Amino acid sequence: MKIDRRRFGMLGAQTVAAAATARAWSAMAAPASAERFHFAVVADPHIIDEFYVKGTENGVEDNTSILLTADRLTSARTLINSLEPKMEQVFVVGDCFHNYPSVDYDFYFKNKTRIDIAKEMFDGFNAPVHLGFGNHDYDVPRVSREMSHRLFAEKLKAKPYSSVDYKGFRFVHLNNFMGATWDKSSPEFNKTYGSLGEQQLNWFEGLLEDKKPTVVFIHYPxxxxxxxxxxxxxxxxxxxxxxxxxxxxxxxHWHKWVDFAHTYGPQHYVSGATRYDENAYMLFEADAKKQKIRWMNQDLVDWSTHYSKPYKVRG
Known part of the structure; x- marks a missing residue:
């Protein structure tokens, strides 16, 4: 898998020309209807709790950002909840919380942990929230994948991978931690790389055969x-x-904005993380009649960095 590294140095300049588009969105965006709606995407909240041990990240920036994750997700949520037309669906692209304070399953039902805090925060959105898994939502091999799946099912009401149909579109959360690269018993075990496993691939292929306009979420680029x-x-x-x-x-996963364009066929973006920037969210308008989506705040992104300019709601 290759990418032209020269492209990364040009990414920031690609968005300068269209500076006014998303800032004026409230005045421009068509109202919701049976055919048109709006949805938001958030990545890498990394929520922590009182059991988190400070100073255990990689460097000053990581150690600082992890302490601000709840505040930054709250800020992003406040903005998303304030928008008109309203966001009708919200999708989280993994790393809902940050690691596991215990390997004991019962610990999570005897204490209020980062999983419960994340649930409370997601419940605060004024739209249904659909969760995907990130690498920090697992802790293989210290915590089994099966235990993580049980906790997500009980606490967050989420499956390892899932899809939802809405107003003519299909939204698919893939899980790149289900294959051999995240299986400790496999000779291919290497958590640097993601893999889906044959069962999930078959499931995904079946969904695609329906030929509905589809948006795909996956944690690893x-x-x-x-x-x-x-x-x-x-x-x-x-x-x-x-x-x-x-x-x-x-x-x-990378916590930075990257545009892979059509390297892999469909347009592929890597999202910034609310862990590092409260403005790191994606706002979309979907038109079922045209079977197209439009990324409304794309021009605010500072490519190849953690950051995006704040979205300004016009009254």
């Missing part, structure tokens, strides 16, 4: 997800085969 897993069968060939159906693939 496609650059570090195995292209094929079973012979010549894998995520990358599926994306290219169905690139006319897939509107966009949105990842997190």
């Amino acid at each position: 496609l650059w570090i997800v195995r292209d094929v897993e079973v012979s010549d069968y894998g995520l990358h060939p599926l994306l290219k085969k169905h690139q006319e159906t897939i509107q966009v693939v949105i990842a997190g």
Whole structure:
């Protein structure tokens, strides 16, 4: 998997020309209807709790940002809740919380932990919130994947991977931690890379065969997800085969804004993280009649950094 590294140095300049578009969105965006709606995307909140041990991250920036995660997600949520037309769906692209304070399953039902705090924060959105898994939502091999799935099901009412249909569109949360690269018993075990596993790939292919306009969320950028897993069968060939159906693939994990363009078939973006910037959210308008989506605040992004300019709501 390759990307032209020269592109990264040019990314910031690509958005300068359209500076007014998203800032004026409240005046421009068409109202919601049976065919048109709006949705938001948030990545990498990394919520912590009182059991978190300070100073255990990598460097000053990481150690500072982790203490501000709740405040920054709250700020992003306040903005998203304030918008007109309203956001009708919200999608979180993994790392809902930051690591596990205990390997004991019962600990999470005897104490209020970062999982409960994350749930309370997600419940504060004025729209349904759909969660994906990030690498910090696991702790393999210290905590089994099965335990993580049980906690997500009980505490957050979320499945390891899922899809939801809404007003003519399909939204798919893929889980790149279900395959061999995150299986300690596999000779392919290497958590640097993501993989889906054959069962999930088959499930995803079945969804794509319906040919509904689809938005795909996955935590790891496609650059570090195995292209094929079973012979010549894998995520990358599926994306290219169905690139006319897939509107966009949105990842997190890197905490910086990256535009892979059509390297993998469909448009592929990596989102900034609310952990580092309260303005790191994506706002979309979807038109089912045209079967197209539009990223409304794209021109505010400072590419290749953590940051995006604040979205200004016009009265």
